[in-house]
Amino acid sequence: MTDPRDLYPLSEKAPEKVRTASGLSLADFTLEAVLEGRVTPADLAIAPEMLRLQADVARASARDRLAENLERAAELARVPQALILDTYELLRPGRAQSAAPMRERAAELLRDYGAKRIAALIDEAADVYERRGLFSKRF
Known part of the structure; x- marks a missing residue:
């Protein structure tokens, strides 16, 4: 398995892994998409999977408290x-x-x-x- 720290920051080192709660990728977020209504405020919600991935990065960086907070946030995302x-x-x-x-x-x-x-x-x-x-x- 890859060291989660190698993925940080996700938007730069692993943009293909970044998804919103509605399933949009970073590439889907363009001014054109917003103006055409293809990106809405609901699309800005974070996905629990992204919070868990951030928790993995935090835990691998010996930031256990931060990881626990991100895991709780993942539970509350929906x-x-x-x-x-x-x-x-x-x-x-x-x-x-x-x-x-x-x-x-x-x-x-x-x-x-x-x-x-x-x-x-x-x-x-x-x-x-x-x-x-x-x-x-x-x-």
Whole structure:
């Protein structure tokens, strides 16, 4: 296998590997394509595969924390923005009344989007919130 560090930066050293969530390649992004409507704002969304490839580069460069963040981002890439924002609000101290809504959200993200790392993070947060008494309504 090729050392992932040899691919960085992807746009220069491995442009054939770069794809958007809608499947467009870098070569598809031209001013002409934009003006003709062949490239839309939805085409700018990053694909989970690209985030995982970036995570491989980070891990090969001994940047494990960055790799973990990119892997979590890959899990969230296909989650609707409204659900991400609602989850963010749920995770703010004092927003959830108990661990139950947090655990339900973790289960939903795991079941519907395969977001194992994110679900584990939310479950861990629920444990910490219980231990620290952060479920009481603060606002």
